[in-house]
Amino acid sequence: MRNQRVGSKSGKIAEINYLRGFSILAVLAIHTTGYFTKITPYRTLALLAIWTDVFSQFAVPLFIAISGFVLAKNYRQGFSLTQFYYKRARSILPQYMIFSALYTAFNYWGDMRSSSFSANLKRIALSVWHSDASYHLWFFAVIIQLYLAYPLIIKGYDFFKARNKSEYFLAGMLIIQVLWMVGTHTSYANVIKVNAIAYLFYFCLGIYALDKFETLKDLSQRLTPLWGTMSLLLTFGASFFIVIGLTTGHTYDEIPPYFTTGAELVYPVLRLVTFLFIWNLAAGLTIKRNVLAKFMARLGDYSFGIYLIHLFFNQVTIRILSNHQIGPSQWLFYPIVFTATLILSYAGVRLISFLPFSYYLIGFGHSKIIKREGTNNVKE
Structure with missing residues (x-):
């Protein structure tokens, strides 16, 4: 993978693949540390899991930004x-x-075994329509909505850009996104299922990053510790609302909405600073040829497939640990679940990639050369 500049429509940008690699690691971290909600009573382990979870939430916004970047x-x-x-x-x-279909069968196999074919087909169709066959597939509803809106979004962005006011367009998307997210914590907007609005700013930020790519390439690596420190401090700040809710006697699911409204004002700044931190890490890997750089590049290649498949291994690992009385309240639970999910998902995607038509399963294939067309959340 060569460190290329934006110029060729089909040219591959090494940093983007590394960003995907960091993002998929964050997805695995979220689906591991998210079990802090099961820790009782609240203690240090829960606090560390909350911080890790909140920091790792940059994953989906960054995938969305990558989609905007590559589509543009x-x-x-x-x-x-x-x-x-x-x-x-x-x-x-x-x-x-x-x-x-696979996750519907995985999660409801007991019921489906005793149901008719038509009833099972209806269950699968509803899971596709509602994006709820597994809790991570909600992302597809968001990305599909953004794809549908992209031609209109890019026209609007370019209209402002032609007048040297693209930052105004970006600011407008940020205001819409923040107002929307605050509204989801009220009884007025939380029933509307246009989830893509919650990611409009990040999607447009990716488009803007393409236009400012040369500036991004020139960012000083000396600022990496600063971006990292700021990201951690903002993570603590955003986590404060959850921590207060838990320490005042609420369970996570019972924390009043107004506790998290304040965090919505912090999240865009936290994500932006974290993006800069992760970008600098990715840029640093482009000049290295060590094992870590090669692993992160391959992880970026496999990220779409890993996103799709990892919950199988995550849930199976958790069930096995539960049978051995190891659960979310124990420290050992988290490194085992994360490591097992990463290794098995990576190996699973690599094996599937050699199958015929693997592109239609995991978006990647070794069996034949497939021209990469545009992007989805993790593919260029």
């Missing part, structure tokens, strides 16, 4: 809407529908 790189002006939507559908719908 490949589809800017004069592109065919028919071809655009065809390629977007091909890049995510087969994988989404297949894994929705």
Whole structure:
């Protein structure tokens, strides 16, 4: 992977793949440390898990920003809407529908065994429609909505850019996103399922990052400790609202909405600072050829497949640990679940990649050369 500049429509940018690698590690961390909600009574282990979980929440916003970046790189002006939507559908719908069916069977196999074929087919169809076959598949509802809106978004962005006011457009998206997220903690907006609005700013930030790519390339590596420190401090600040809720006697699911409203004002700043921190880490890997750099690059290649498949291994590992009386209240639980999920997911995606038509399962394949068309959340 060569460290290339933006210039060629099809040119690959090494930093993007490393960003994917960091993001998928954060996804695994979220789905491991998220079990802090099961820790009773509240103690130090829960606090560390909360901090890790809140910090790792940059994962999906960064995937969204990568999507905006690569879509803008490949589809800017004069592109065919028919071809655009065809390629977007091909890049995510087969994988989404297949894994929705698999996770539905995985999670409801006991009920499905005693149900009719038509009833099971209806259950699968509803899980696809509601994006709830597994709790991580909600992301596909967001990315599909953003794909649908992209032609309109890029027209709006370029309208402002032509007048040297692209920052105004970005600020407007930020205001809409924050107001939307605050509204979801009220009884007025939390029933509306246009979830993509919660990620509009990050998606447009990716487009803006493409235009400012040369500036990003010139960021000083000396600032990496500063971005990291700021990210940690903001993580503690955003976690404060959850911690107060838990220490005042609430369980996580019972924390009043107004506790988390304040955090929504902190999150965009936290994400932006964390993006800069992760970007600098990715840029540093592009000049190295050590084992870590190679592993992170391959992790970026496999990130889409790992995102799809990892919950199988996550849940199986947790069930096995439960049978051995190891649960979320024990320190050993977290490193075992994270490590097992990472290793098994990586190996699983690599094996699947050699199968025929693996692109339609995990978005990646070794069996034949597949031209990469545009992007989804983790593919360029």
